[in-house]
Amino acid sequence: MELNAFLDKLFTAAKQAGLEAAEAYMVEDESFRAMANNQEIVQYSSNLTKGLSFRVKVNGKIGYASTEAFDEDAVDWLIQRAQDSAVLCEDTSEQFIYDGKEPSPALNLEAAVGEPDEKLQFVLDLEKTAKAYDPRVQKVGYNTITTGRESVRIVNTFGMDKQSTATYGVAFIMPVATEGESTASGFAVQVGRGFAALDAKTLGTEAAEDAVSMLHAAAVPSGQYRVIIHYRAMTDLLETFASAFSAENVQKDLSVYKGKLGEAVAAPCVTIVDDSLRADGLASRPFDAEGVPGGTHAVIENGVLKTFLHNLKTAHKDGVKSTGNASKAGYSAPIRISPTNFYIEAGDTSFEQMLQNVGDGILIKEVEGLHAGADAVSGDFSLLSKGFTIKDGKLDKPVEQITIAGNFYEMLKAIQTVGSDLTFPQGAFGTPSVDVGKLSVAGK
DSSP states (O other), X not given: OOXXXXXXXXXXXXXXXXXXXXXXXXXEEEEEEEEEETTEEEEEEEEEEEEEEEEEEETTEEEEEEESOOSHHXXXXXXXXXXXXXXXXXXXXXXXXXXXXXOOOOOOOOOXXXXXXXXXXXXXXXXXXXXHHOTTEEEEEEEEEEEXXXXXEEXXXXXXXXXXXXXXXXXXXXXXXXXXXXXXXXXXXXXXXXXXXXXXXXXHHHHHHHHHHTTTOBOOOSEEEEEEEOHHHHHHHHHHHGGGGBHHHHHTTOXXXXXXXTSBOSOTTOOEEEETTXXXXXXXXXXXXXXXXXXXXXXXXXXXXXXXXXXXXXXXHHTSOOOSOEEOSSTXXXXXXXXXXXXXXXXSBOHHHHHHHHOSEEEEEEXXXXXXXXXXXXXXXXXXXXXXXXXXXXXXXXEEEEEEEEEHHHHHHHOOEEBSOOBOSSSSEEBOOEEEEEEEEEOO
């Protein structure tokens, strides 16, 4: 059945069933993925998925049902299952289906995603570039390109009908360098709105250089070191601890920031922004998963906690307006909260100047074990790390097999300098490199 005809039947049935309100949330996702190794395509897939989630409000409670079928049988099934779900709902909080009266900003989030043949050639060229960089790069691990186009449409009984389409392109490569008994892996990733944003030569060269630079890395003696955290590692940390800014977690006592709005929670040089309208943001969107218009929000401004990230339910509990951060992990998932383009604003200090200011210390370029070694509630972390020593204001020797330990929320307060090199290494989260003062380092 054609989608609009299906929706007409669905909402007619919802009205006949006497539902307080109803909403259909539809996603169409077209994706492409390819992987190459030793100049052969070892993986190639192209998929198109469509799905619809149906939310209803019954006696103040929200019920969910979902389907990938768009026929007569699906209409009755959705109505009944959603009603049953609402009856079984144990959440006593007041919940909402958005009326959609506020207009959403116009965003152009589409670009050409490329033809299959040119994307297959891309991963072959990517591997070739990495190996050509240096004879010590003898093999490549993961070497992948992914592109996609996702369309979201939200229609409800209040007359809201919003639709948005976004495209994306992601490529990454992990070359391995070997010299004598030393082996080191490198990593580089590119993300963009479409295929044209990806450059095999630049990406392959960056990854190979990363691998070669880590050859003969060794641990440093344990102790307290002055530390700069490279934007790549800092972005991973910010993503890991971003849940502390979710109003849902605050209201569940799962955030250290509960009751701290208006207080200084970071160094004055730190401003953290959530911006769903950022022109170059991979997580940009004109409206959230409830249809609330997107916006730009300073979560921390000059060190002061200004707002949490809200959906309609948490905003109502706190007596504030939603920040437009309602999200769904998939079309059939419930409404939750997540950041969009979430980043630490750039400062005025170049990376080279930061090295000179530190003089002697350690640059942390990569952290591992975030799932096991970081507690998003307490902020404590103990993470296996890689990077370089800093000597006389310049990068010196590669370092590995060290562990950095501290508390992320306390570290935000201790930041000395925020760099000018704001980067979004893998998508929605971004930071500049930052001088975090002294950290505990466990080495040899």
